[in-house]
Amino acid sequence: MDWGRAKNVLIYAFLLLNLVLGYQLWNDIREQADSNLDFTSLEDSTQMMMDEKGIKVLAQIPSETPELPKIAYRFVEGRRGxxxxxxxxxxxxxxxxxxxxxxxxxxxxxxxxxxxxxxxxxxxxxxxxxxxxxxxxxxxxxxxxxxxxxxxxxxxxxxEDIEINSVSDEKEQRVLSASKALGNLIENFLPDGSVVKEIELGYYGQVFDSDAHLPVTPAWRFMLESGKEYYVQGISGDVISPNTEKSKE
Known part of the structure; x- marks a missing residue:
């Protein structure tokens, strides 16, 4: 066996492996940085309040602000639960x-x-x-x-089976940005030491025991590590905390 040639092959293999691992590490760091909260999307006053209240945000702030309609739904067989x-x-x-x-x-x-x-x-x-x-x-x-x-x-x-319908007389409206909704929460509602672990856009509305169509609106959901949820209505900006069953403006 040509040990000199084998040694060179091993050296080149290790160099190539180090290059691959180095690229992977760099790529992971870049992806992590990309997925971190972009604090520039928040107002300066909000960032200051985060520091003062010891609030952390571990979720990426979505940049999407789609135009969405209000909808209504009803329980197909009445609310059985x-x-x-x-x-x-x-x-x-x-x-x-x-x-x-x-x-x-x-x-x-x-x-x-x-x-x-x-x-x-x-x-x-x-x-x-x-x-x-x-x-x-x-x-x-x-x-x-x-x-x-x-x-x-x-x-x-x-x-519970439901039927979803659009509200025919309502036009689609652009939803409030997640950064503005989060800023409102940080400055006015989140307790000290809160950790926001998830931010997602969807629909939310009160649930009533009724056979009628129930209106719901687009809303940002903010999940805390404590298990508490906050919903910020995407059109009006009202804040709802189901844990306390209170709607806040």
Whole structure:
């Protein structure tokens, strides 16, 4: 064996490996920086308030401000609530799913599962939470499809079937930016030491025991590490905290 040549090959291989690992590290750092909060999207006064109150934001601030309509929905069979039904066949489960994995796992047992989005931030012990989608994209936060699992099997589910309609006399309006909604929360509502772990745009409205159509509006949801939620209506800017069941302006 030509040991000199083999030694050179090994040296070149290690150099190439170091280049690949170095590029990967640089790329990871760049992606991490890109995914961090862009503080320049917040007002200077908001950034100062973050420092004063010790508030951290671990989620990227979305830049999208789409034009969305107000909608209305109704419970197809009236609001029943709390009716748990067994799956035709238990489905193998695991502790952490991606949205696509959960959809693929349940598509045979729940054929319309693709019309829902998995909400990992809302998971509870023994439960996976999903929400119906408006226009196949925006989650309707206040309506849940709950999947129950035990012994690594998804065994049952609970949901209330709804019908979603647009409000015909309402025009689409551009939603408030996430940075403005977050700024309002930081300066006026979030307690000291809050950590914002997730920001998402969807729809939110009060749930009433009624057969009538219930109006809902676009809203930004802000999830805290403490488990508390805040919703900022995307049109009016009103702030709702379901944990206290209060609407604030």
């Amino acid at each position: 709390g009716i748990v039904m067994d799956l035709p066949k238990p489905v193998d489960s695991k502790l952490i799913y991606t949205p696509r994995e959960l959809t693929n796992a349940l598509k045979d047992s729940l054929p319309d599962i693709a019309n829902y989005r998995y909400d990992e931030a809302m998971d509870r012990e023994g439960m996976f939470i999903l929400h119906p989608l408006v226009e196949d994209k925006w989650p309707l936060f206040n309506i849940d499809l709950v999947l129950y699992y035990s012994n690594q099997k998804i065994i049952s589910f609970m949901r």
